[in-house]
Amino acid sequence: MKLLHAVCIFALGSLAASGTAMAQDRAGSVQVKAFATAVLPDGKITKFETDLVGLPANTQTTANDNVVPTVAVEYFFTDNFSVETICCLTQHDVDGTTGLPGAELVSDAKLIPATFTAKYHFDLGAIKPYVGAGPAYFIFIDEQRGAATIPLGVTDFDLSNEFGVALQAGVDIPVNSRGLGVSLDAKRYFIDTTARWFAGNTVAIQTEHRLDPWVLSAGLAFRF
Template sequence: MKLPVTIGALTLAALAAPLSAQAQDRAGQGSGGHVQVKAFVTGVLPDGKISDVETDIVGLPADTQTKANDNVVPTIAIEYFFTDAISVETICCLTQHDVDGTTGLPGAELVSDAKLVPATVTLKYHADLGAVKPYVGAGPAYFIWIDEQPGAATLPLGVTDFRMSDELGVALQAGVDIPLNDSGLAVSIDAKRYFIDTTARWYAGDTLAIQTEHKLDPWVIGAGLAYRF
């Protein structure tokens, strides 16, 4: 986590530096309002592999490895422009994932229907190249898990409960807005890479049976329409 966090911090510093110098730029400019709303179709492409096995009283195969499935969901982004070059954005979506074994327990469902809220805020810098407006951004992200369930393959082991830890990490972002008219409508393409892990815990009654660290680090790639007003 150290390298991604450092990259995110440096990016935020670089984006924040022009803010005070450009704080007056909005006056007299005709590129649109302060608020932009985006509606995306978004692919969420997580990793999900095991990075460490910390507790194992059931005797998992030594080469056990896992993968989280991809998902496609609708996403809403809301963005506020301090200037035409500097903005802050947050997103709203809910994505659902299973985690299955790839080696050691190939095809075994270990996690079922884990619902994730990827709370994210990014500070963005926009360049104006005329017909296209590319941007980069970075910021904190907090992954919140809801109603995660033990997978079907774990129930015969006596597993009765399952939990994944909510975690704080960083997101890096890049994309482009392509205006369609002079009224604020645009096509938007966006890509984020998150750097976040989670701890998975399977319980048999009150006993912690398995505890593993998982690398999530999803790519989140979306395309849709933007409207600035």
Template sequence: MTRLATPRSIVLAGTVLGTAALMLGAAPAMAQGALARAGHIQAKVLGTYVAPDGKITDINVNLPGLPATTQTKANDNVTPTVAVEYFVTDNVSIETIAGITQHDVDATAGLPAGAELVSNAKLVPATVTAKLHFDLGGVKPYVGAGPAYFLWVGDKPGAAALPLGVTRTDLSDEFGLALQTGVDVPLNDTGLALSVDVKRYFIDTTARWYVGNTLAIETVHKLDPWVISAGFAFRF
């Protein structure tokens, strides 16, 4: 759960959308039939960059007496994702995504830098968004928003937690909000398109470290990841 992947994430998001904007200007106008319309299903295969913010906002339990200045971060990750959306009308769709991303959690302050506290935490970011599309010269930029549920699986104590006697780590599953923007650019008139998508999630998690059955450490983290994707869309 990292500190916001800072300006790097914002710059990357701007670069991706800027590239898409250049493509919009350069792309020839496609027939209206090249774009998804009411009743269509559109599937997307994407490469996704996940950059979370993991600042500790509260320390609720601290039996080992960790410094109050303790902070953590998780590594960014790149992972494949699949999105499926149904067009309710020509310009309104409902989309869900499927994917999993993995992160290690390391100390950045209060403990030796790089001390691994959580290992191989796998996140399933279940998300459903309602999207509003705009037809602009044969392309479809869009904005969207919807609920998200972060489901953590497979998280284990990190190498630095084991000497403290930690036997189990748990990251709480939580509900949150996702905001979304992007664009679909037709590549032919049979439903193949380039898709660029940027999401910002607003969601927290509570991290717990146990020694046997005893809760030794409990911290609350702001996640709020940027999730930046690019790939291909296929209309059915």
């Protein structure tokens, strides 16, 4: 029994030392994450600024969800503090819900959600949760007028690039001592955009849209 007791104490001490070592070797390291990411935007109209075509009074819209691959790169300044940026390209349509139900108003708008967050990591042994926040800049590429707007005389369309804020929470779970892990991440963005539909050089419709997407990710992390 004394021998078993001693072995148990040694094992627990080794685990504690291992956990401490893992917690203390992050400073100065880089972590790269490969994610599958669900981008879940709102797309609701919050304001009509111009309407030369006479849209129905109750016109409302929504943007479709999308799942895309993303990559995050993170640098640890200390064991608990890091900064992170992400890279991805997601594509969305905007369709009418009320007033123009099912009408495609925006087609294949490609979005780069440039994001930079500062993160604080909690050390709970094998599980390492974190919270973060930082600025975001939404860049729209190659957005197209929707099919339903062409009969209205719309010849061109654009969405404004905008600054916003991202809040973040997640958890890193080490798999082995060589830096491999599993990561779960959730971000909520607070950002709007201005949509403009043109008839020639004239703005025929201009609306403000709340995007405020949830961005939910799961994948593998490698720290080196």
